[in-house]
Amino acid sequence: MTTSSAPGKVYLFGEHAVVYGEPAVPCAVERxxxxxxxxxxxxxxxxxxxxxxxxxxxVTWGGDVDERPDVDAPPKLVAAATRYVDEAVxxxxxxxxxxxxxxxxxxxxxxxxGAGIGSSAAVVVAAIDAATRSVGVExxxxxxxxxxxxxxxxxxxxxxxxxxxxCSAMGGAVRVEGDDTRTLDAPPLPFVIGYDGGAGETGxxxxxxxxxxxxxSFAADTVEAIGExxxxxxxxxxxxxxxxxxxxxxxxLGELMDVDHGLLSALGVSARSLDAxxxxxxxxxxxxxxxTGAGGGGCVVxxxxxxGTERSLSLTPECEQAFRAELATEGVRVESP
Ligand code: PMV
Numbered sequence: 001m002t003t004s005s006a007p008g009k010v011y012l013f014g015e016h017a018v019v020y021g022e023p024a025v026p027c028a029v030e031r032x033x034x035x036x037x038x039x040x041x042x043x044x045x046x047x048x049x050x051x052x053x054x055x056x057x058x059v060t061w062g063g064d065v066d067e068r069p070d071v072d073a074p075p076k077l078v079a080a081a082t083r084y085v086d087e088a089v090x091x092x093x094x095x096x097x098x099x100x101x102x103x104x105x106x107x108x109x110x111x112x113x114g115a116g117i118g119s120s121a122a123v124v125v126a127a128i129d130a131a132t133r134s135v136g137v138e139x140x141x142x143x144x145x146x147x148x149x150x151x152x153x154x155x156x157x158x159x160x161x162x163x164x165x166x167c168s169a170m171g172g173a174v175r176v177e178g179d180d181t182r183t184l185d186a187p188p189l190p191f192v193i194g195y196d197g198g199a200g201e202t203g204x205x206x207x208x209x210x211x212x213x214x215x216x217s218f219a220a221d222t223v224e225a226i227g228e229x230x231x232x233x234x235x236x237x238x239x240x241x242x243x244x245x246x247x248x249x250x251x252x253l254g255e256l257m258d259v260d261h262g263l264l265s266a267l268g269v270s271a272r273s274l275d276a277x278x279x280x281x282x283x284x285x286x287x288x289x290x291x292t293g294a295g296g297g298g299c300v301v302x303x304x305x306x307x308g309t310e311r312s313l314s315l316t317p318e319c320e321q322a323f324r325a326e327l328a329t330e331g332v333r334v335e336s337p
Contacts, residue, residue: 003335004129005032007328008111009118009167010191010292010301012237012253013230013260014176016209016267018161022227023177025184025234026118026167029191029325033109033122034335037130040102047085049107077113080155084120087151088127095128095147096137103131112321114199116293120155121164124148129332144332145169145181159203171331173237184234185241189253189327190305193292194281194313196273197320200296205269212268222263229256229263254288254303261290269295276318278302284312 007028014024040046046060059082085105093099105127111119125148132139139147148165166181167174173186212219233256240249261278264270270278274291277300281289285308292301302309313322 001036001038002130002134002337003034003036004126004133004332005034005335006122006125006129006168006332007032007118007171007330008122008325009164010193010299010325011163012173012189012301013233013256014226015293015295016206016264016269017223017226017230018163018176019206019209020213020223021178022223023175023230023234024163025173025175025230025237026163027173027186027189027191028167028171028328028331029117029193030328031111031117031323031325032328033107033111033119033126035108035123035126035130036106037127037134038104039131039135040104042102043100044102045086045089046104047082047107048105049081080120081107081123083155084124084151085127087155088124088148089131090154091147091151092128092131095132095139095143096135098135101135103134105131112195112299114298115195116199116202116295116298117193118164118168121148121152121168124151124155125165125168125332129334133334133337141169141331167331169331172327172329175234184237186237186327187240187245187249188329189245190250190303191325191327192281192286192302192304192309192313193323193325194277194300194302194316194319195321195323196271196277196297196299196318198273198297200269200271200294200298202294205294205296209267209269219267222266226260226263229259232256250287250303250305254286257288257290257301257303258282264291264295271295271297273297273318274300276316277313280312280316280319281309284309 018024152160281302286302289302
C-alpha cells in the first residue's frame with residue numbers, strides 16, 4: 001500500500017492568453033490530494049473517494065464487475081471522478097507494462113472540486129505516482145507529469161493544457177508556453193484564496209474569448225498585453241527568488257495581478273462574485289488580487305502575508321470559503337511507502 005500526494009495550483013498570471021501562445025505562470029499551492037493505491041490480485045479497479053463529496057462513494061469496475069455506487073453523490077461527479085481515476089490507472093498500466101494489474105484506490109482531497117485550482121490534476125498525478133510505486137516502479141516527476149497530462153487529455157476529450165498536471169507534479173512556480181513547460185525559481189508567495197462555491201465552464205469561456213478576439217482587435221491586443229505582463233512578472237519573480245520578497249516586490253507583483261484581472265474582465269471572463277471577492281481582498285489589504293483559471297465563477301487568488309485578506313474575504317457574502325495556501329515548493333511526493 002502506497003500513499004502519494006500532489007498539490008493544487010493557481011494561476012499567478014497568464015490564463016486564457018496561454019491558449020494563444022503567450023506564456024502563463026501557474027503556481028502549486030499547499031492544498032493536496034492524497035491517493036493510496038494497493039495492488040489487487042485481479043484486474044479490477046475499486047475507488048473509494050470518501051472526501052470528494054459530503055457522503056463519498058465507492059465504485060468498482062473491470063472484469064465482469066461494474067458496480068455503481070449506492071450513494072447520494074451527484075452521478076455527474078461520480079462519473080467524472082471515475083473517469084480520471086480510470087485514465088490514471090491506464091497510464092499506470094502502460095508505465096509498469098502490465099495491462100491487467102488491478103488496484104484499490106483511495107482518494108482524499110482538500111482541494112475544492114471543479115473550482116479551477118487543479119483538483120483533478122492533483123488526483124491524477126498522485127494516483128499515477130502511488131499506483132506505480134505500489135508495484136515497485138518509481139517514475140521521475142517529469143514522467144508522472146507527462147503521463148498525468150495524457151490521462152487528463154483523455155478524460156477531458158482532448159481539452160487539457162499541460163499547466164495543471166506539470167505544476168502539480170513539479171511543485172513551485174512553473175512556466176508554460178505552448179508545449180514548453182519548465183520550472184521557475186520563486187520566493188515563498190503568500191497566497192490567499194477565495195472560493196465562491198461555484199465553477200465556470202472552461203470550454204465555453206475559452207470559446208467566448210476566441211470569438212471576441214476574432215471580432216475585435218482590442219481583444220487580440222488584450223491577450224498580448226497579458227503576455228507582456230506575464231513576462232514582467234517572471235522577471236520580478238526571478239529577482240525576488242534571488243534577492244528576497246520585499247514589500248516593494250510584493251506590491252509590484254500584486255499590481256500586475258490587479259492589471260491581469262482587469263484585462264481578463266475586459267475579455268469577459270470575470271463574474272460578479274469574482275469581482276466582489278477581488279475587491280474584498282484589496283479592501284483587506286492584499287498586495288493584489290485576480291481571478292484564477294477559466295473564470296466565470298470559482299476562485300480568486302490574492303497575495304497577503306497578514307490575515308487581513310482572509311478575514312475580509314470570509315466576511316464577503318459572495319465568498320463561501322477563504323483560505324491561505326502558500327506556494328507548495330514540493331510537487332508530487334510519497335506520504336507513506
Ligand atoms: O480553470 P482551469 O484551471 O482549468 O484553467 C483554465 C485555463 C485556461 O487558460 C483558460 C484554459 C487552458 O486550457 O489553458
